[in-house]
Amino acid sequence: MAHTISRGVYYFVKRIPGRYACVDPRSRIQLSLKTKCPEVAQKKSLIVEERLIAYWEALLAEDHEGAKTHYDAAVNFAEAQGYSYLSLEKVVAEPLGGLLNRIEVIPDSERSKTGSVVADGLLGGAPKPALKISRLYEDYLDLTPDLLIGKSDDQIRKWKNPRLKAVNNLIAVVGDKDVHELTRDDGLKLREWWMDRVVDEDKKPSTANKDFTHLSKIFSTWRDLRQEQLANPFLQLRLAENELQEHRPSFSRDWIKTALLAPDAFGATNEEAVLVFKILINTGLRPSELLGAKLEHFVLDHEVPHICVEEYRDGPVKRKLKTKWSARDVPLLGVSLDAAKRLVAMGGVQAYYLKADRWSALVNKVMVERKLKETDRHTPYSLRHSFEESMLEAGVDHRLRVELMGHAYNRPKYGEGGSLELKREAIMRFAFN
Template sequence: MAHTISRGMYYFVKRVPKRYASVDPRSRIQLSLKTESPDVAQRKSLIIEERLVAYWEALLAEDHEGAKVHYEAAVNFAEVQGYTYLSLEEVVAEPLGGLLNRIEVIPEGEQSKTVSVVADGLLGGADKPILKVSRLYEEYLDLTPDLLLGKSDDQIRKWKNPRQKAINNLIAVVGDKNVHELSRDDGLKLREWWMDRVVDEGKKPSTANKDFTHLSKIFSTWRDLKQEQLANPFLQLRLAQNDLQDHRPSFSRDWIRTVLLAPDAFGVTNEEAVLVFKILINTGLRPSELLGAKLEHFVLEHDVPHIRVEEYSDGAIKRKLKTRWSEREVPLVGVSLDATKRIVARGGVQTYYLKADRWGALINKAMVERKLKETERHTPYSLRHSFEESMLEAGVDHRLRVELMGHAYNRPKYGEGGSLELKREAISRFAFV
């Protein structure tokens, strides 16, 4: 690759390698870089060469890859020539001068395959390949690897599953059709299907709305990154939600004291699982935060014993938090401190390390069997809501409440040396001992 200057303007210059002589009739390529800056010329030349090689390789592979390769080669060639790929209808709608410019770039030669792809790239003759709905999610993942960076295997599974479920539900309703043929009617059919499930089967509107949110995001992201001119069929389909129906209740303080903390309340339930449950009572941690903690995150040899909630990478294990505000230090007092000491003595969380779902299923089952649920809608996660309500009733400062819960808030951090003491004093006002 090289660039040269002529009359103050830089040009990209490259000979066509022998490997690609069968698919490109030109012996030499020269393109204006439209710049007088050598640094800009260098950067543009690198990009053009990369796209040229990709274009040539696509041409070589065309006989094996079929319509998709032909289409992508056409799009790529248009970009190399300095044009945005347009459909045939869009090319015709362009001003006459623009159309003539595109035609002039098409080379003359006998290699019909090359001329065909070049012409298709500049004049919009390549048909878009069929992309089934079942393949849409895979393409979306290929386009957005950054969304999974830093997540553990369990976090990746939890992230992927609801999105795959939304795709499966769409296919169940409208079939595995070509994504380019998805219409507003398809979105409305899915909404009607969900509406029937909400009315007839008692499904929550929020469950349906998660499908619409995921589908809309997947479709719009894929569309924008692939530069497709398609309307999003999943916008504004959300069902009305009943806040009372979706609200997760908190345990009353009396219920925690007399039932959940009663001697032998959980019977023969796995000891580690019960100790984790007790740690949650006075910390308000998300179960996944506690079960993702390593032994060194339980800081007992400190003036204020506490647990550190933070992201980390340990070989193949990558622990990512829900939000950047989730990183925090939470003091340990009362029953939670006692339970933590026993966890540490066991070598930290073992059986349920990074397995919050498995832990939740076991504890929930034990609560049902031993009648530990205050209502049918109570779950182990209700402890987090109880912790938040206890802080409110105890008059804990708003900034401290937000920081202890790991919620987003535009605030300065408390100074070193005072933060943990302030938090412990606040929790001690309502902690169970």
Template sequence: MKLNLIKRGDTLHIRKRVPKRYHDVEPRQFVWLSLHTDSESIARVKAPKIWADLIEAWEAKLAGDTSDAEARFEAARELAAKRGFRFMSSDKVAALPLAEVMARVQAVAAGSRPGKPDLVTAAAVLGGAKEPAITISRALKLYWEYAAQKKRGKSDDQIRRWENPRKKAIKNIISVIGDKPIGEITRDDMIDFREWWWQKIDVEGLTPNSGNKDLVHVGSVLNTVNERLRLNFQLPLGKLSFSEDDPKTRPPFSEAWIREKLLAPGALAGLNTEARCIVIGMINTGYRPSEGAELRREQIRLDADIPHISIEPIGRTLKSPYSKRIIPLVGVSLDAFKQCPDGFPRYRDSPNLSATVNSFLRENGLMETDRHTLYGLRHSFEDRMLAAEVDERIRRDLFGHSLNRERYGKGATLEHLQRVVKLVAI
């Protein structure tokens, strides 16, 4: 977009006609925007951003002309920010120092027609916009903003897997108690939600942890919003969790099953090459399926003196700081990675790997029991190391687990790890 630069005194300005779309919210036919510089090269860099900010402010004013109370309030907050102010309620604006109040009044006057104050800007800058009640659904929208740092460094798929359980939990509680303002949630509401979950656990054969996860996510969303907005509500969220009786575990595949079933000639031929190599690669590495799927060419070091993979936070976060590690490649896992030296782009940042593999194994009679899943290959690798009496520090380092004591030294060398893994490799 071409922006005309005109010098007023020693300062360059943008002079541009107001687009027809904004005539209802902008009284001027032309706008002059100072770029606060006399350098044309600097002005050319700054101009698009300043013009874009003005467009956003006009859009915010348009959005404020709506019957939706929440949209109107959010538009007022955005417009106040575009005018250089933090939105405050009118009583808080009145309590500001006189100079700050006058600055806000002048900002309203600057955008008004003679004798016709700009009521939209006034509501935004002077605090006249009424904040709608913070319902449960609105609390979730605010939570995404307040918890943004928790998504930092995560891949798109990790963000999806982080957000979805929270979306599900909020959807569930709204289905039970309605989309109430969070300050009106009662203890009876939360007991009703807990009872709904208890019936669901009983009827569907779920673990108590299924309900506890929803309770934790609901509590996290509501408590975060309550704290960040200083609402001081006494939310009735305590002492609701279910006891963890007989939690379900994912059993390991036996070594005999791996050798005779999974690695039988042609047994995994029906899987696509990438999925097959991730599965076989897991047998002698014990990596989490998602860790294997995310490996890139630079992390698969087949030409090293000791072939190995490096689990690193490249393009994604790791489950914990301990998850960063190197694992030597031996046996069938080394052979698998030789077929996929560039990694697994088909499953990178994708949620489909486990579903694809688990479905294939079940349909082809390759699950050792009904309770087995792909993750059982990780548990199998650990069981084989336990049987071989491998040192706990080495086991935890290979698995990316924390150690129940302080870690001293650098740990085992790659050569040492290779000797250990060869003891249990298939």
């Protein structure tokens, strides 16, 4: 690949490799890069060469992959010549000068050839291939790698699974049809299917609404990035949510004291799992925040012993927080401080490091077996709600409550100088010892 200059304008110049002689009879290509800047010319040359090679490779594979390959080759050829691929309708609607310019680029030998990739690329004759719903999700992931940046393997799994489930639910209802054929009726069929499950199977409306949210986002993002002119069939499908049904209960203070903190409450359960549970009691941390903490995040030799919740990357290990407000320092007091000291002495979180689901499954199972659930709807996560309610009952300032919970807050945080001390004083009002 090279570029040359003529009359102050740079041109891309390349001899066609022998590998592609059977699909492109030209011996040499010369295209204007439409720039007088050498740096810009270099960058454009790399892009043009990449497009040309993709076009040639698609031509070589055309007999094997059919319509999709033909379409991809047509798009790549058009872009390699400096044109955006347009449908036939849009090409015809262009001003006459633009249409003539496209026609002039087509070699005489290609103009009358049926199914010519060259002609189809410039004149929009290549129909878009069908894309099944099952392939839509994969294409969406290919288009949005930025959404997974900074996430650990476990976080990526948790992010992907509900979206894949939503896609599979849609396929179960309407079939694995071409995405271009999806209609509002398909969205309504899915809503009706979910409505039946909510009424007959006691499923939560919020579960259905998550499907609608994921499908709408996947579809609209894919549509916009692929420049498809399609209406989103998944808008405004949400079901009404019963606040009482969706409310997560908190443990009462009496239950925490007499049941959860009773001697030998968890029996022979893995010690690390029990220590994690006790640290949550006076901190209100999300289990995933604690189980993503490294040893250095437990700051016990400080005037105010605390745990640091923060994002980090350590080689292949990535830890991303739920929101930007989740990053915070939380004081350790009472049973939580004692448990943290013991956990640090054991080397920190190990068996359940970045494995919140595994920890939760074990503790849930033990709580059922040993009758530690205040009601059937209580889970280990209920400790976070108990912490929040304890702050409210103790009259802790709203701003401090928000910071300790890691929730969004529009005002500036407390100054670094007194933040930990203020938080410690607040937690001391209700901490379990």
